[in-house]
Amino acid sequence: MTASAHALRMGTGAGRGTLLAAILASGMVFLDSTVVNVALPRLGADLDATVAGLQWTVNGYLLTLAAFVLLGGALGDRFGRRRVFLLGVVWFAVASVLCGLAQDTGWLVAARFLQGAGGALLTPGSLAVLQASFHPDDRGRAIGAWSGLSGVATALGPFLGGWLIDALSWRWIFFINVPFAVGVILAALRWVPESRDEDATRGGGTGRRFDVGGALLGALGLAGITYALIDAPARGLGSVPVLVAALVGVLAAVAFVLVERRRGETAMLPLGLFTSRLFSVLNMFTVAVYAALGGFTFFLAVYLQNVVGWSALETGLATIPLTVLLLVGSARAGALATRIGPRLPLTVGPVLAAAGLLLLRGVELGASYWVDVLPGVVLFGVGLTLVVAPLTASVLAAVADRFAGVASGFNNAASRVGNLLAVAALPLLVGLSGSGYEQRAELTAAYRGALAWCAGLLLAGALTAGLFVRRPPRHASPDESRPARQASASEARPSRPASTPPEAPG
Numbered sequence: 001m002t003a004s005a006h007a008l009r010m011g012t013g014a015g016r017g018t019l020l021a022a023i024l025a026s027g028m029v030f031l032d033s034t035v036v037n038v039a040l041p042r043l044g045a046d047l048d049a050t051v052a053g054l055q056w057t058v059n060g061y062l063l064t065l066a067a068f069v070l071l072g073g074a075l076g077d078r079f080g081r082r083r084v085f086l087l088g089v090v091w092f093a094v095a096s097v098l099c100g101l102a103q104d105t106g107w108l109v110a111a112r113f114l115q116g117a118g119g120a121l122l123t124p125g126s127l128a129v130l131q132a133s134f135h136p137d138d139r140g141r142a143i144g145a146w147s148g149l150s151g152v153a154t155a156l157g158p159f160l161g162g163w164l165i166d167a168l169s170w171r172w173i174f175f176i177n178v179p180f181a182v183g184v185i186l187a188a189l190r191w192v193p194e195s196r197d198e199d200a201t202r203g204g205g206t207g208r209r210f211d212v213g214g215a216l217l218g219a220l221g222l223a224g225i226t227y228a229l230i231d232a233p234a235r236g237l238g239s240v241p242v243l244v245a246a247l248v249g250v251l252a253a254v255a256f257v258l259v260e261r262r263r264g265e266t267a268m269l270p271l272g273l274f275t276s277r278l279f280s281v282l283n284m285f286t287v288a289v290y291a292a293l294g295g296f297t298f299f300l301a302v303y304l305q306n307v308v309g310w311s312a313l314e315t316g317l318a319t320i321p322l323t324v325l326l327l328v329g330s331a332r333a334g335a336l337a338t339r340i341g342p343r344l345p346l347t348v349g350p351v352l353a354a355a356g357l358l359l360l361r362g363v364e365l366g367a368s369y370w371v372d373v374l375p376g377v378v379l380f381g382v383g384l385t386l387v388v389a390p391l392t393a394s395v396l397a398a399v400a401d402r403f404a405g406v407a408s409g410f411n412n413a414a415s416r417v418g419n420l421l422a423v424a425a426l427p428l429l430v431g432l433s434g435s436g437y438e439q440r441a442e443l444t445a446a447y448r449g450a451l452a453w454c455a456g457l458l459l460a461g462a463l464t465a466g467l468f469v470r471r472p473p474r475h476a477s478p479d480e481s482r483p484a485r486q487a488s489a490s491e492a493r494p495s496r497p498a499s500t501p502p503e504a505p506g
Contacts, residue, residue, distance in 0.1 A: 007135040017191025022126040027153030028180040035161025037301040039170040053105035064116030066416035067219035073124035082194045088121025093181035100174035132195035151327045162316030211268035217256035224249020229424035233433035279398040281468045287418040288461040292454040294419030303447040325381035334389030342390040346465035353383030354458035397472030
């Protein structure tokens with residue numbers, strides 16, 4: 001059960017202020033996620049970074065965010081959602097300043113690790129605050145407003161970020177988080193009521209998933225495997241550091257599974273969820289599709305600037321149609337999947353997206369945006385739009401209602417893991433290392449190879465969906481479908497509402 005100071009209404013000053021805090025916080029995270037890739041060529045040149053440095057700039061953030069986001073939700077339930085949300089905002093802002101002040105890649109990567117940890121406190125908190133604070137009659141409207149306005153922030157992110165990079169410096173994509181954070185803090189202190197899960201504070205209910213050991217083992221497993229993949233091009237696959245890192249990562253992953261199995265339903269990730277074949281298949285599908293998305297956006301941003309010769313602003317604007325399509329079409333795709341089932345959208349969507357990537361492989365020096373880039377981006381965007389909402393809804397429907405929170409949280413983490421592994425592995429697979437991203441011929445070959453791999457991942461996802469995805473079962477048991485656990489925002493919140501775009505489309 002949740003202890004909440006108020007049941008806010010949409011038309012009140014407190015309701016508007018709470019909504020403002022959540023939207024500003026999400027906008028800060030979305031802005032950061034959409035423009036860091038665009039900044040990679042500039043910060044790489046400024047800090048004399050290698051390909052590995054660029055990979056860690058992206059993956060340092062993704063690693064800690066993916067590993068600790070479920071733990072962040074549990075902390076909010078136990079110690080107070082507003083308190084943990086504000087801690088995440090301050091943490092994220094301080095880490096952003098450290099990123100902007102970085103004098104070398106080691107400093108920047110360390111700050112990105114810290115930023116991801118702050119994001120793990122902030123990301124679940126913004127939606128949890130709305131879920132726990134608003135009156136049930138207004139909760140849907142509040143979340144819908146949060147979804148739409150956060151999507152607008154996502155769409156504006158590439159324009160603002162690209163302009164900051166060209167007009168000032170790549171450092172300002174991090175410094176810009178400070179005024180956002182100040183606005184969030186002032187609004188939250190003034191209007192957001194405190195709430196927590198009383199069962200969690202007594203050691204029961206959602207508090208049972210306060211699983212620090214599982215989170216640390218998950219982070220260590222991801223870190224070891226990521227380090228091995230990123231370091232392998234420079235040191236060689238058979239080098240001692242690479243082999244040790246890979247071994248540590250695999251052992252930590254195995255230990256994570258054993259620890260979660262021993263804890264049963266009290267674990268951060270109850271392994272009983274995977275007795276649902278549909279849930280397991282959908283998360284495999286998620287890793288494949290979001291790996292393709294992560295690899296594509298990583299390579300496209302660098303390629304458009306270092307080979308095609310575009311500015312940071314032009315590069316940021318290049319993928320805006322993708323965001324617009326997701327904003328406009330996700331709700332319709334969700335409605336379509338409700339009528340006909342998710343199998344067809346999850347099969348056709350990745351095929352269209354793969355076709356878009358194959359078109360974009362032909363982009364070269366002097367390319368026209370309208371003729372050479374836009375068709376591929378639109379085709380990729382249409383395909384991704386067919387996937388996002390049906391995938392989220394199907395993951396939630398594949399398990400009993402009482403597990404909706406942890407299931408959606410794990411699916412959110414799976415999408416980030418897909419991004420992380422793609423950014424780590426693709427340069428190794430296409431032979432890009434050192435300063436190769438600054439060499440036109442070498443980067444062109446790597447870009448085309450990477451997009452071919454990404455298209456292959458999408459087609460593998462389409463094949464998986466076509467063979468194994470079925471309409472999710474209905475969990476209509478009164479004990480499971482009654483809204484008693486709605487009070488726990490960490491369980492009730494989706495990783496993304498059906499109308500909300502993925503967090504890093506550009």
